[in-house]
Amino acid sequence: MAALYGALFISAFLAATILPVSSxxxxxxxxxxGRGDPALLLAVATLGNTLGSVVNWILGRGIDSLRARRVFPVSPERYEQASRTFRRFGEWTLLFAWLPVVGDAFTVAAGAARVNLAVFVVLVAIGKAARYAVIVAGGLWAIA
Structure with a gap:
């Protein structure tokens, strides 16, 4: 059973990075x-995905030296779009870090903007937990 939770954690962590993984x-x-406890699955997925976003925050902290590298997690266009949105709405954009396309860019922009890590983790985790809660609820509804 531990392997099951480990696999979910890894997929959620990697999904928050540049890799095309669907947690x-x-x-x-x-x-x-029906494999695993739904509440624990929710917690593991949220933790993994949030920690993956912390990697993006760290990359954002070093954006000036990393931006031109091939491994940078977002395209220059997405980063600029996310940066504009982040400057406009501030830290609250982190509640939407789960969104496809711009979510990763929000987390990188937060690192570049030097958002406090504790604030970052709380806001990102809230958004990601809400998204995973909808998936868990939908799955439970489907099998009811």
Whole structure:
């Protein structure tokens, strides 16, 4: 059973990075198949995805030296778009770090803007937990 939670954690962590991993599919599959405790699956997915976003925050802190590198997690266009939105709405954009396309860019922009790590983690975790809660609820509804 530990391997099950470990696999979910890894998929959620990697999904928050540049890698094309879908943790939502993994989580939904586990819920629908009745494998694992739904509350624990929610917690593991949220933790993994939030910690993956912390990696992006760290990359944002060193953006000046990393931006031109191939491994940088977002395209220059997405980063500029996210930076504009981040400057306009501030830290509250981190509640939407789960969004496709711009979510990763929000987390990088937060690092570049030197957002306090504790504030970053709380806001990102709230948004990501809410998204995963919807997936868990949908999966439980589907099997009810």
């Amino acid at each position: 939502e599919v993994v989580l939904a599959g586990l819920i629908v198949s």
